[in-house]
Amino acid sequence: MFVAATVSLGLLLTACGGGIGDDSKDRGSGRTREDNGFPAPTPAQPTAPPATGGGTDQGYEDDEGKGELRESAPPADYLSTFALDVDTASYGYARRTLREGRRPDPSTVRPEEFINSFRQNYERPDGNGFTVTMDGARTAAPEDGFEDGFEDGIEEESRDWRFLRVGLATREAEDGGERRPAALTFVIDVSGSMAEPGRLDLAKESLDVMTDRLRDDDAVALVSFSDEARTVLPMTRLGDHRGRVHEAIDTLEPTDSTNLGAGVTTGYRTAVEGLREGATNRVVLLSDALANTGETDADAILDRIGDARREHGITLFGVGVGSDYGDALMERLADKGDGHTTYVSGADEARTVFCDELPRNIDLTARDAKAQVSFDPATVDQFKLIGYDNRQVADEDFRDDRVDGGETGPGHTVTALYAVRVKPGARGHVATATVRWLDPSTRVPHEETGRVEADALDGPLWTTTTARSGLQVTAVAAYFADALRSGDGRWSALPGALPLGELGRRASHLAATTESRAIQDLSNTITQATTLPS
Known part of the structure; x- marks a missing residue:
């Protein structure tokens, strides 16, 4: 039903x-738990259906009744509260590992990301x-x-x-020009591990196609990182400047180690410097997340960019690539960085993410849901x-x-x-x-x-x-x-x-x-x- x-x-x-x-x-x-891992049943407690007339009922009586639960309020053990999550990376990475003949590590399997992939x-x-x-x-x-x-x-x-x-x-995505303009800072991993086919080459191809599909009033910046990070292209309004963006993308080549912390920090600094009022400002991180130099702790990296996230509302979109993938780090960055993650393992998936989904879904419809x-x-x-x-x-x-x-x-x-x-x-x-x-x-x-x-x-x-x-x-x-x-x-x-x-x-x-x-x-x-x- x-x-x-x-x-x-x-x-x-x-x-x-x-x-x-x-x-x-x-x-x-x-309370005690049964062998199946679920909480043991609680004795029935009288209740009436919760009120649904606007949601302002806080569950407590006024005046002398304060501190006593209303009859309609459930006991604490009958509440479940969580932050919304639209990540899908766990399912994408599991599909890749299974295609390669191995089962994913159980710690990388998040059921909600399997469910929300559909x-x-x-x-x-x-x-x-x-x-x-x-x-x-x-x-x-x-x-x-x-x-x-x-x-x-x-x-x-x-x-x-x-x-x-x-x-x-949420409401349907608009294919037309209804959304606010976008200011996107792409933070691209160019470490040595990104030389593997299906990583940096895939990213460059997807960015080229996406650049041609974004609107003229959108703007793009480009940051690359390996052992150090650098701004390849400051925030640039597309308009008649798409050629500059394509040239910047062409310069990306794999080099040394993975200082992901430096990349994210420089990416957010570049996003703040190119901040556009009235636009959707977002950092898009593309990496295998195999950080091996500099700051490698997600919480420490997030502390560095905390002001940019809180004061300017800059959100993070993480795109994972590679057969070896730092799932835990990328997921932590996205969850605590006001964003979400996905994983791409081939050209079709990359084109779907960068060329179809991202241009249509740049706008936000809700924060802190x-x-x-x-x-x-x-x-x-x-x-x-x-x-x-x-x-x-x-x-x-x-x-x-x-x-x-x-x-x-x-x-x-x-x-x-x-x-x-x-x-x-x-x-x-x-x-x-x-x-x-x-x-x-x-x-x-x-x-x-x-x-x-x-x-x-x-x-x-x-x-x-x-x-x-x-x-x-x-x-x-x-x-x-x-x-x-x-x-x-x-x-x-x-x-x-x-x-x-x-x-x-x-x-x-x-x-x-x-x-x-x-x-x-x-x-x-x-x-x-x-x-x-x-």
Whole structure:
């Protein structure tokens, strides 16, 4: 079943709301846990559905009732709060490593980046901000088209679990001239490791094509780095100067070691010097992130550029390349640098990122975006957010706009998938999801809220309906990521998890149903994984 929830938009007070919680990824750290790694069920507590009329309810009674939770506010252990993330690098890098005949290191597998690699058809808003869509399905049930007895082998406990999907969407990207002009500073790694085919050569080709596709009122600067960093081209308005940009790109040649810290610092300095008021100012870092000289700690590098990020709102877009790739460093830089990352392994992917996606998605639609999901203890025993391990936010910081969130642009969709165990016979309200963001121009906070009922989660997962709604590919991507990081004691298996061979069969059927090239690529990647030792 599918429920689209796009209700109650409002300006919000800046007072802190939500519960006082622990790590919202796995609620109930103060309680015992079952062997499956999920928090043990909490005794039911009376509750009513949270209010959805504008989102200004902070969950406390006024006057003499202060300090007592209202009946509609869930306990702290029933809140989950995280910063939005549109990164996809983890999935791209996993695909490359599997093509090369090796499994990715479990530490590089981030399920949310697998899930968010697949664009969803959520309802979109007319302006900046988000819509909220919530739906779900049983993780194990008799399924249309797959009544082959496989479900009989699933543990009985898994039959109590549901997937709950929270989908957030921004407005469509405009192909025309509706966006603000852009000031892009490209920071290009020209260290010796970038001489490998598919690295610097790929970057130069993509930059050349992108330069011709940007608008005349856009501007470009170019910084290169190896053991040192230098500004190859200061901020230059394209107009009649595209030839200068192409000449600067042609000068890029691989040289020595990788002083990524110097590159990022010089890149931000160049961006500040070329800052354009009324434009979208962004640093685009292209590197294999194998820093081996100078400052190599992400937090120390971020400290150097902190003023540029905070005072001028310059965001970071990281593009990873290379068969050996410093995933952890690039991901940390992007997450804490108000940006996001992707990974490209070939010419087609590079052209898509630089020539299609980047020119269309230069603009921002939201800053410091965070989501909070409150679960109803009257209907929910347990829940677990799948992924977002590095994006957790304290529940009480949801409405503290000083706390960093995620940045999104037009054309983005963000999906959060939860494993939820509902109470037997549960009916009525299950969860309410709220997304909060700052307007990219005025920094005024806004919120949008959606809710989902128990009957919306009762349908089977493997049906034509869930295939076309996008829920099924979300589940396949989550199960695949879960399988790739199996064996690492930090994570427990998802309920209803399928063997890779069966998952590949489901993915192949889904690709045929949807006629999606991206899902066919996912199916092929799962098949490759089945041939490798775990």
